[in-house]
Amino acid sequence: MRRSLVAWAFLLPALVLISLSVLLPALMALVMSFTASGLDVTEPLRFVGLANLQRLLSDPMVRRVMLTTFLYFFGVVPPIVVGSLALAVLVNRGLPGSHLMRSAFYTPVLVSIVVAAIAFRWLYAENGLINGWLAVLLGPAFTPIGFLTSPQLALPAVMVVTLWKGLGYYMVIFLAGLQGIPKELYEAAELDGSEGWRQHVDITLPLLRPYVSLVAVVSSIAATKVFEEVFLMTQGGPADSTRTIVYYVYDQAFAELEISYACTLGLALFLVVMLFTLVRLAFSGDRALI
Template identity: 50%
Template sequence: MLKNIKIEQNKYVPYAFLLPALILLGFTVFFPAIQAFALSFTSYEYDITELPQWIGWNNFQRLWQDELFWQTIENTLLYLLGVVPVLIIAPLGLAIMVNQKLRGINWFRTAFYTPVVISMVVAGIAWKALYTQNGLLNQFLKQIGFTEGIRWLTDPKLALWSVMLVTIWKGLGYYMVIYLAGLQSISPELYEAAAIDGSDSWQKHLDITLPLMRPYLFLVGIISAISATKVFEEIYIMTQGGPRNSSKTVVYYLYEKAFQDLDISYACTIGLVLFLGILGLSIINVKLTADSNK
């Protein structure tokens, strides 16, 4: 009898340790999220000292008719298509290269990982200086024969792609480390057996590396997609959504409505749509991870 009581008591001990963290998350994450969800159905703008007024689905109807919102959706999807495939493939190639047993290879790993530890504010300011009309990039182009510099951040057709390059540069080292952990878990004996069967050089990576790295490929794909969906710092520092809203993403539009226009309820509506999109990506991640582990 006493043994059963002791087992019952021990069963609740882990929950006691989790309770402080749960309370903290409740105040900092869950409660604000529920409040933002409720504000999506109210009118709460300009004078934030007034109580919100219930307006039902009006904000969602406004969102449906908002052309600028749909443009930000288009820009965000374009960002996904431009960034995610590169961040899935290129870091894997880097990881394969730095996974070699060569002298000084740790220096190469450090060099590729260095952009990850650099603050996005610092990186954004540095790249913005490189992109200016008299920046190093245009100076280099003039040296090789281009008489006129490229308007990297002021041309509506190039601004978003120029920001994408910064995101890719910043994320290569991070995803390389994830792939490197997966590569080092693959037994060298598999490559030796493949070499005996005639699978060598890059063929061995097609036969062995890619199939065994599939869970990591799914993980990097989903993480990079979620990060690209939430991109903000690069846009804020380098373009602020311009020129002519060509680089304005959903998160930046949300920030603009909430903190510049003080249209809090409408910003919460945009945030709710963004949350549902990220939730969908997270569900896909869980599903793909579960299928890959079968």
């Protein structure tokens, strides 16, 4: 009993902070999703039942932003999982300069998202570096490409920033898993005739399955909740082509002052994230890292 009390005493400050900063606001948001808030924040909230939910189901913009969010998800998560695993295998081979490559691949993680977004806006500009290089390569007939002003190119352009910043972070997770695999397994596999990429299929991928599950779920949640890149680079445009669910929540809460409706949208986002978590638990079982 005494040891338990000591443990809870150490946990109490963190529990209080989490309750005040996470649990209590989440509970308030849940309550507000059943109310109506006007432009005057001093007015008392009116209970409206499921009116906000009905509005969400009939809102065409919700379907648009959910589609954009899922496009962002499928454009970011698979490349991050495959790319970070490939980078981890590359830098784990002990090649000359591998430590330098690890630092180079991890450096984007240390760059602030604000700095990264501003830098890529300069790169994507019609008079920016990328269009400048293309003009030199293709000649005077080249027409500058509007990476952030074209509805077809804006979303992939924002995805590149997420990939650039995320590959090094998830590479470190895979690298930790790779360094935990005994080298004797590869030596034994080589004696059995397994060489090159076949060793990764027979040994690396099965033993890294918990890490693949972890990276897939964490990157999925991050992609579903993407906001900073969109806010700093496109503001949801052009023509709402980059407006994601989180940006729509922000827009409704702070631009339109529809706080109650924004809370309902946030609840829908929570259910989507919980769905990803349940799918991950169903497929990972006891092999999960978290």
